[in-house]
Amino acid sequence: MSTTEQRVAVVTGAARGIGAATAVRLAAEGRAVAVIDLDEAACKDTVEKITAAGGRAIAVGADVSDEAQVQAAIARVAEELGAPTILVNNAGVLRDNLLFKMSVSDWDTVLNVHLRGSFLVTKAIQKHMVDAGFGRIVNLSSSSALGNRGQANYSAAKAGLQGFTKTLAIELGKFGITANAVAPGFIATDMTAATAERVGMGFDEFKAAAATQIPVARVGEPDDIANAIAFFTGEAAGFVSGQVLYVAGGPLD
Ligand SMILES: NC(=O)c1ccc[n+]([C@@H]2O[C@H](COP(=O)([O-])OP(=O)(O)OC[C@H]3O[C@@H](n4cnc5c(N)ncnc54)[C@H](O)[C@@H]3O)[C@@H](O)[C@H]2O)c1
Numbered sequence: 001m002s003t004t005e006q007r008v009a010v011v012t013g014a015a016r017g018i019g020a021a022t023a024v025r026l027a028a029e030g031r032a033v034a035v036i037d038l039d040e041a042a043c044k045d046t047v048e049k050i051t052a053a054g055g056r057a058i059a060v061g062a063d064v065s066d067e068a069q070v071q072a073a074i075a076r077v078a079e080e081l082g083a084p085t086i087l088v089n090n091a092g093v094l095r096d097n098l099l100f101k102m103s104v105s106d107w108d109t110v111l112n113v114h115l116r117g118s119f120l121v122t123k124a125i126q127k128h129m130v131d132a133g134f135g136r137i138v139n140l141s142s143s144s145a146l147g148n149r150g151q152a153n154y155s156a157a158k159a160g161l162q163g164f165t166k167t168l169a170i171e172l173g174k175f176g177i178t179a180n181a182v183a184p185g186f187i188a189t190d191m192t193a194a195t196a197e198r199v200g201m202g203f204d205e206f207k208a209a210a211a212t213q214i215p216v217a218r219v220g221e222p223d224d225i226a227n228a229i230a231f232f233t234g235e236a237a238g239f240v241s242g243q244v245l246y247v248a249g250g251p252l253d
Pocket of ligand 1: 019036089091
């Protein structure tokens with residue numbers, strides 16, 4: 001591929017929140033962007049933001065945990081935008097509960113969307129990256145990978161994604177492909193708003209309480225994460241691979 005050709009990025013779960021901010025940011029970096037989410041119509045806002053700013057984007061409806069839907073979605077992206085060589089595995093769900101109350105279905109849903117979904121989308125796209133001799137993969141982990149009460153399913157999935165990321169880095173490095181994980185702390189999105197509701201707190205009160213535990217004294221915004229993802233997906237980041245970056249307003253390990 002000539003360096004003047006526009007690279008194609010796929011961002012899953014990009015109808016809103018961190019995924020939407022990432023799609024808009026990658027488009028601003030000059031990428032064509034496939035905005036993937038469960039419901040194609042829900043991707044319209046993100047696509048319009050990109051096209052209104054002069055960028056190229058398409059909306060694609062797919063459940064990342066469904067193999068056939070993923071294969072069809074990636075085939076459509078390759079056909080309509082070009083071969084994708086940048087991938088952000090961002091789609092996610094929460095089904096929080098204490099272990100003794102966690103249903104098998106809540107365990108399976110979370111593992112299926114985060115882990116199986118990232119596996120399926122990465123597997124569908126890696127051939128395009130190998131053919132291009134270039135690829136950038138970013139997986140969304142979480143501070144919860146370190147353990148978090150009420151999130152046995154989610155923390156297992158997010159820790160699993162760190163192992164998945166490091167293995168991708170080892171297997172795919174020789175094809176010019178890097179894989180890294182971004183692990184956000186508290187980011188203000190619909191996901192954290194739903195958690196506030198579940199624990200019976202107003203979102204502003206919930207954010208203020210969270211901010212007291214964060215060294216930079218505020219919660220994160222989706223753009224804070226999009227910024228880190230833009231670095232990892234950049235042309236100049238080819239020697240940065242297999243890393244986990246906590247973006248949490250303070251140190252975590
Ligand atoms: N918000 C935070 O504080 C936080 C912290 C750490 C990690 N994360 C991670 O960042 C990512 C984005 O989180 P967010 O806060 O923007 O969440 P969000 O709930 O606002 O958005 C998630 C998006 O993923 C989509 N999605 C869910 N299941 C899907 C599926 N099966 N197929 C396709 N799309 C699907 C949803 O429709 C939604 O648009 C998630 O992986 C989340 O676990 C978020």
